Amino acid sequence: MIGLSNPGFRMAPNPPSEAPPAALAAFLRGCERRGAVFAALQCGDAERGDVALAAALRAFRAHAAELPMAAWPARFWSLLVAAPPLRAESPVAHRAPAMQALAGIAAPDRAALLLRLAGGLQEDEAAGVLGLSTDDYRAALTRACPRDATGRPDAEAWRRLAEAVQVHLRDLPPERLARLARLREDALAGTRVPPAATAPSPRTAVPVSTPRRWPWVVLVLALMAAALAATWWPGAPWADLLQPAPTPVSETVTLTDPDILQEPLPPAEPPAARFDAEEAARTDRDAPMRMDPEAATLVPQADFLAWYIVQRAATAAAEVAPEPSPPPAQADEDAEAPTAQAVVVPDPPRPWEALTRQRADYAAWQALEEADRARLRAAARDLAMQPADAQQALRTRFGALDAMEHRGWRLGPVLGAVWPRLQPLFAYVPAREREPLLALLRQLDATALDDLAALAQRTPPQERDRFRHALIRVPAGQRTAWLHARRER
Template identity: 40%
Template sequence: MPSAAPTPASPAPASSALSAFLRGIERRAFVFVQVQCGRDEVAQAALGRAMRAFREVSAHSPLSAWPAAFWALLVAQAELAEGQSDIPELGALSSGPRAALLLRIVAGLDFAHAAQVLGVSEPTYRFALQRALQQLGDAGVSYAVLGALRERLHRQVKTLPPERAEALAELRARVLRDAPEPGPVVPPPPSPWRRRLAWIALALLALAFAATFWPQTPALAPGGVQALPVEPAPAPMPAGSDADLVTHPDFAQIAAPGDEALAADLALLSWLASGEADAALGAAEQATPDPEADDAP
């Protein structure tokens, strides 16, 4: 009877020692990579890959070898050799001497462990470190400036922004669970209407441009005559009706034409009828002297 196929073994759960080690080193490691390559998201991605590789190495390595093994895996990430630091004091250093210096002032490794991380002998590492300090001196970076930079980077390790510290904690949790990294967020496809409207606008502009080449009516020469378009004569007004007569503004005069002369003398007749005319005539007679009375002896 054939035996059943063996079930692939699930990865061993991470130990509490590995969790404590990663928790204690993740902040310094992030600052190290960020200073070396100059980009936060790239630094966190490189740190995640180094953590995953170290998870496998830690399973068969003694605890004393963990620091050198971890930093060696971190320095081997391609982003550290290709990136450019955004720290002005380190602008004169190339990636190699810069990594040799950061292993001392950020990682805090001694000469022997730093040489082990870089895979070189201790004298070679000392020479590389001396070369880096000489380049900084030529660029005007003194030992006092370098010491201030060391203190600033140590404060940066302790005072990472809360959102970055939370992102590192989530990264460590995924590494310990051996969970895959979340895929990149794919933005939704753009609406096709925006592109269609752009094409419609372009077509309208093309039509407007083509219209400028259409033949137009030639301009009238000096002294020329151009016939006006023939317009139809307006329709005759219909004959007036009784309704038109009633609504006429002079309907009263049209209806009684004989009253026009009476209306003209209406003011005079009203004055005579009021008696004011007789009174005025009597007063005038009294005021006029009698010529016969003047001639009497």
């Protein structure tokens, strides 16, 4: 068996590349211990498992930059599970006595079990890694569950096996941890197994005899020249044969031939309508947006109005009169006039880009609660009463914000105010989780949102999916206390 310590399996570094990001190094550091234990228990051989782990680390490092961080755990475990050394039991498999039950489990079912016990994945996460539905994954767990003498699931044996795996995870020896650290550093450095070099086999030069073909070439060229010259010989008997035959008069046709009837084509008919205007309006996906009078006036500035509500609440109720500005200084006649700066006008959005933005704005508007929409309408009326220069100053301040903050203000004034702090946890979530999470956020009060924002800032990237899943499972009436308890840890 070839191992990492085998002299014939040395790792050769690739050409120097840029340093890996700190997030990638932290993620691999958090996965290497569980990945090593999973691989060793899956095939029964720690050395063979390290080969699979090293390959998975290198493959993940090559593709991590193309993925959002939320997808990193699933990709890493998918690569590790698919590693060829883990597809079958090692010929020299050896496990601790407390984990010998793993040897009698089929490899696919054993992988399903170890993703839970060693990998620490939830059911839906492990099912996604294996490409199974949740029901199929649970069936695999049922098949992998230890059985008693009567063939029924043995809960006590399951508990002992789970505890043995956790103890094994916790008590890895220092030399084992050092070896895993070397695997991680090699993967981050881009090392790989060099291809075997094959020496070119010497070849014996064989003389090749070349026949003399030039006399035949000269003969063919001479015959071709003679044939070409014969075509230009005046008075030759074959000259008449080369002249084109005249066309008979009876076969000529002119445009004035009385046997041909000429008349103009009729005008083109309009194309038949496939459906009427009523059917077109009924099947138009944007019909509700086009018929909504607020879609063209209020919806495009809903994010600005949400920001305006918060800014207005943060300022004093009474508007402070501006201090008189000092008189403008007299310009020095000898001073050089400032050079006019060129104004860069952004290109207008393309039609499809504008329509995409309109759809996104309208969808965000429809997702707001009616109370939030009422607040935005009132803010629009209040803003219209402000002086034009004050309105322009506010819009300029809002336009200077980051695009991430603009997207947050689409959620309304309450969530928009805390979105910069919530963004690390909720900016990139699967599509199926967006509506439940948005409904959950709207149910939280200000205290719970503050606790959640603090937790979002300190939750590492590899734990964000797990945190969101745990948050969704907490009953609505207990979420405030749960968030506060998590923050106080």
